[in-house]
Amino acid sequence: MTAEKSERSATGEVTVINEQGLHARPAHALMMCASGFQSNVEIVKDGECVDGKSILSLLTLAAARGTRLVIRARGDDAEEAVAALTDLIARGFGEDGGGASDGTK
Amino acid sequence: MITHYGIPASPGVAIGEALIFDKERIRIPRRFVTRDAVDDEVRRLEQAIDAVAAEIDRNRELVTGQLGAQYGAIFAAHLAMLRDPRLNEEWRRLIREQHYAPEHAVSETLRRYASVFQKLEHRFLAARSEDVLDIERSLLRCLTGQPREELTHIGSPVAVLAHDLTPSETASLDRRFVIGFATESGGAGGHSAIVARALEIPAVVGLGRFLAETGPGDAVIIDGDEGRLIVRPDGPTRAEFERRAESRRTFAASLERFRDLPAETADGTRIEIDANIEFPHEVDACRQRGADGIGLYRTEFLYLGAAREPTEDDHFRAYADVVERMGGRPVVIRTFDLGADKLGRAPGESEERNPFLGLRSIRISLRHVTEFRRQLRAILRAGASGDVRVMFPMIATVPELRRAKAILADACEDLDEAGIPRPPKMPVGMMVEVPSAVVLLDRFLPDVDFVSIGTNDLIQYALAVDRCNREVADLYHDTDPAVLKLIAMTVDAAERHGKPVGLCGQMSANPLCTPLLIGLGLRSLSMPPADIPEIKQICRGTTVERCREVAGRALRMESARQVDHYLREEFQKNRT
Structure with a gap:
């Protein structure tokens, strides 16, 4: 599946903020979100690059809290995909709900 | 007939046909196709x-x-x-x-x-x-088209035999057809054992190799009381166990009437009988059996088998659910108490050489302050709508207790800042399960509102016996005079400080031990819901005076064997 015509592409960078990092549930959420776009999605951590639509590949990244991830997408909806994915990660996958602050002293 | 000895994981007797759930890894040859x-x-x-x-x-x-x-x-x-x-x-x-x-x-x-x-x-x-x-x-x-012996599709009553059962397998056992299970591996505190107790089916774990010599359809007896698996029992053995199973059933039925009666001794002393639970749904069983409250709500199920760390709301929902359904009765929530044996499924985590002396329970919580504080916030939130008390497990030193309390105070602050309601002062308790806490209890007591003796761990630490280790499990005795002495010391110290003391280990569910525990001064016992009616019956059939005599004599003995023998004698005397 290589690009035949001039494809749109987009890149974003985001930090993992949820405490548990990219464990099973966030990886599942990330995969579901990426799979909703037609574009190819790649997640890059320290030069290691995996398919954003593969939960197993995402899990092997073992991205802990504080990890910088690069999101790359290629395809007609590349910008939208990158925007949605960076937002999802930046919001901590909606985890740690409850409103109270989580700071450690 | 072959008898295998293992670790009793969930009480009761099951007699039936074996279903072998053999998931020994299927060896796949390197095979190619045209x-x-x-x-x-x-x-x-x-x-x-x-x-x-x-x-x-x-x-x-x-x-x-x-x-x-x-x-x-x-x-x-x-x-x-x-x-x-x-x-x-x-x-x-x-x-x-x-x-x-x-x-x-x-x-x-x-x-x-x-x-x-x-x-x-x-x-x-x-x-x-x-x-x-x-x-x-x-x-x-x-x-490979292997005949599928699906645990979920069983149509007739069977005893499930397996090397091990994963969380999902154990949880999916169909209660209508699975009469019990026995596994080669596993320990008493392991996940399968916990689920078996919650499902109230007999189970024996840690049996060692037995599958090789057992065939599907073999007649088997699972004796969850004594930790035995009997394969192809002979006629007399089978008849004996059938009698036992039958008398268990009639006995259980005869105990129904104790549900609404208080556990009061014949001379008028009220014993508080609480329930130990693992899962929120067990509240129904507690109410059916007439529990006064929840003496121990284990919170580990939130972690076991979960695909992720539980969120504050996961915690809160699980606690609030129980609090609400207990309708104002007290609920003691114990914080994270996962230990080496329960996290067995996570490789890397269990590689400690001496897991029971290692990183477990409160030690893990004090290292993972964020997670701990999150759990405490959820417990506090649940306390806003009922009688909730928080209890810290495995406290060994005073500074540990103070640190845990400081984090609790931080959790209170979190909620206050966010304007989330919490009780003004939630009672704080600690488990007494490390001998150091018994010896120095005077110094801990000013910092707590109540204590609860966790005999399972106290015994293993006092006697230096890992009860999950088949080699030494027979050295584990809840009636060792040293253990009784530790319990007596704990009760005395608590009484001097005017702090309530309870007991929530497996010992509290052993009817032989009830008079002993009352005699040692305990007035609050917490046990699996299924055991409540029988223990109530024992309480009502004895007097505090008699119990004191029993305890006094037992404390002067020198071995668990002597104490056991004596308690059994007493028990028979009372029963006839």
């Missing part, structure tokens, strides 16, 4: 994937129904892994280009992922290797 068979082989794999996906879906519904969405959530990740596009692409490539047989392709790829996950340091990711291997087994079973 070029013209490739299309058929890919189709065969696709059918297997669909079948396994349907099975996962069924399991999800089943487990969600029985144990709640928290457990069911594991299966969404399973499904995503099975349908993983990279994985599926690789399978097809291996079959089409390398001419691998599907079995070979499945096995090779999934075991590779499993070993990658095993090497990751993250606890919850490491546990994913079990999931991946679970998927491998399911696919191979489909592909």
Whole structure:
């Protein structure tokens, strides 16, 4: 599946903020979100690059809290995909709900 | 007839036919297919994937129904892994280009992922290797066309025999047909044991190798009281156990009437009888058996088998549910008490040489302050709508207790800042289960509102016996005079400080020990709901004076054997 015509592409960078990092549930959420776009999605951590639509590949990244991830997408909806994915990660996958602050002293 | 000895994990007797759930890893030879068979082989794999996906879906519904969405959530990740596009692409490539047989392709790829996950340091990711291997087994079973002995599709009563049962397997046992289970591996505090007790079916674990000499359909007896598995029992043995099972049933029925009666001794002393629970749904059993409250709400189920660290709301829902359904009766919530044995599924975490003396329980909580504080916030929130008390496990030193309390204070502050309601002062208790806490209890007591003796750990630390270790499990005795002395010391210290003291280990459910415990001064016992009626009956049939005599004599003995013998004699005397 290589690009035949001039494809749109987009890149974003985001930090993992949820405490548990990219464990099973966030990886599942990330995969579901990426799979909703037609574009190819790649997640890059320290030069290691995996398919954003593969939960197993995402899990092997073992991205802990504080990890910088690069999101790359290629395809007609590349910008939208990158925007949605960076937002999802930046919001901590909606985890740690409850409103109270989580700071450690 | 062969008798195997293991660890009693859940009480009761089950007599029936064996169903062997053998998931010893199926060995797959490196097998290749011819070029013209490739299309058929890919189709065969696709059918297997669909079948396994349907099975996962069924399991999800089943487990969600029985144990709640928290457990069911594991299966969404399973499904995503099975349908993983990279994985599926690789399978097809291996079959089409390398001419691998599907079995070979499945096995090779999934075991590779499993070993990658095993090497990751993250606890919850490491546990994913079990999931991946679970998927491998399911696919191979489909592909090799092995007769499927599905735990979920059992149509007649069977005793399940297995090397080990995964969380999902144990949870999906159909209570109507599975009369009990016995496994080669596992310990009394392990996950399968916990679920068996919650389901109230007899179970024996840690039996060592026995599957090789047991055939499907063999008659077996699972004796969850004594920790025995009897294969192909002879006539007299079978008859004896049938009598025992029958008398258990009539006995249980005769105890019904104690439900609404208080546990009051014949001379008018009220004994508080509380329940130990693992899962929120057990509240029903507590109310049916007439528990005064929840003396120990273990919170580990939130972590076991979960695909992720529980959120504050996960915690809160699980606690608020119990508090609400207990309708104002007290609920003691114990904070995170996972130890080496219970986290057995996470490789890497269990590699300590001496796990019971290692990083477990409150020690883990004090290192993971954020998670701990999150749990405490949820407990505080649940306390806003009922009588909730918080209890810290495995406290060994005063500074540990103070640190835990400081984090509790921080959690209170979190809630106050966010304007979330909490009780003005939640009672704080500690488990007394490390001998150092007994010896120095005077120094701990000013800092707590109550204490609860956790005999399971106290015994293992006092006698230096790991009860999950088959080699020494027979040295583990709850009636050792040294243990009784430690209990007596704890009760005395608590009384001097005017702080309530209870006991929540397995000992509290042992009817032989009830007079002894009352005699040692205990007025509050917490036990699995199923044991409540019988213990109430014992309380009502004795007097405090008599109990004091029993305790006094037992304390002067020199061995557990002597004490056991004496208690048994007393018990028979009272029963006739």
